[in-house]
Amino acid sequence: MQLPIKAILVFHVTARAGSISRAAEELGVTPSAVSQQIQLLESQFGVTLLTKAGRSIALTEAGERYFSMISDQIERIEEATATIRGFRSVTTLTIRATPTLSNKWLLPRLGRLLDRHPDLEVRLDGTNEPTDFNQEMVDLELRHGNGRWPGLFVEGLAEERFLPVCAPSYADPASLDAEDIPTHRLIHSVKSQAQWGRWFQLAEVTSESRWRRVLFDRSHMAIDAAVRGMGIALESTLMMQDELENGQLICPVRDPPDLRITTQWIVCPRDHLRQKKVRQFLEWLRDERDAWQALQRVNGA
Incomplete structure (x- = not known):
């Protein structure tokens, strides 16, 4: 039996992409052409390799096994082809x-x-x-x-620690108590999972006066505002590592409460x-x- 190279390559791209439409886009063909090659391969093997799962596809047990068996070899073929053409594989x-x-x-x-x-x-x-x-x-x-x-x-x-921070020109390190913070201008990152209200609860601080605020919809803007001396921000050590290390930001609070949250997640289809x-x-x-x-x-x- 002649080896159906084209159909095998189409199956590999489709299984890797997780979608017939994405595979068609990658291969520069129509989705129906991709489906035809998959059907050709399935008819030659006598087994079903892919099933529909909503708008995407899923591998059957046979499809999973076949994909795992051919993936390394196809990647080697791709690398060898790029090398023999004289191009660096990208x-x-x-x-x-x-x-x-x-x-x-x-x-x-x-x-x-x-x-x-x-x-x-x-x-x-x-x-x-x-x-x-x-x-x-x-x-x-x-x-x-x-x-x-x-x-x-x-x-x-990673688990992030959220600290009140400001420019050293705004306040000295560890120069303020937690109850002093509401009297200062507070920089808010409005989409952050760590807000000033939660920090004050942990610090057991209440304030009857209205906060003076400046609000940003991106944490990197809040960090930059704190560096510029606009007030005190509540931000993540993950996001402001450079500013803390080079002294652009300091924590002005003595013994701040320990507020730790994981807010960033690695996400993809399996x-x-x-x-x-x-x-x-x-x-x-x-x-x-x-x-x-x-x-x-x-x-x-």
Whole structure:
């Protein structure tokens, strides 16, 4: 029997993409052409490889087994083909992350990912809008929220400590008590999971006077406002590591309450974890996360 190479390659792309329409877009053909190749392969094998799951597809047990058996070999063929053509193999990884995490945490570290994997081309989309993985060509998302998204792979990035911070020109380190804070201008990040009201409850502080506030819809704007001396912000040590290390921000409160939350989550469809580029990114990301956490322990944060 002649080996149905074209149908095998189409199946591999479809299984990896998790969608016939996304596979068709990647291959530059129509969805019906993709379906025809899958049906050809299934008829030759005498088994069903894919089933529909809403607007996406799911692998059958036979499909899962076949995909795992051929994936490494097809990746080697792709790499060998690129090499023999005289071109450096380039793989594009599309990551979506919140604007603050993109600017304050991912971007300063991204060079190390590119150095580790020089054949990896990275696209980083900074947005708070959650990804519709059935419709959008996104490999993995770092999503802000509570971590409850059924049907997806979800892993917490890191536990963050939220501290009141300000510029050293605004107040000296550990120069204020918690009950002094309501008398100052408070910088609010309105989408943050850690708000001043919760911090005051933990600190057992009540205030009858109306807060003086300045509000931002992005945490990175709140951090920058604090650096500029506009007031005191309540922000995450994950997001403002550089500003704390270089002295642009300090904690003006003596013995602040310990407020810790995991607000950033690694999210993607489980079948994306089969992709080599996603596994490479996750390995790097976890190494960076572990290094950050070790530094927090050293600093006593």
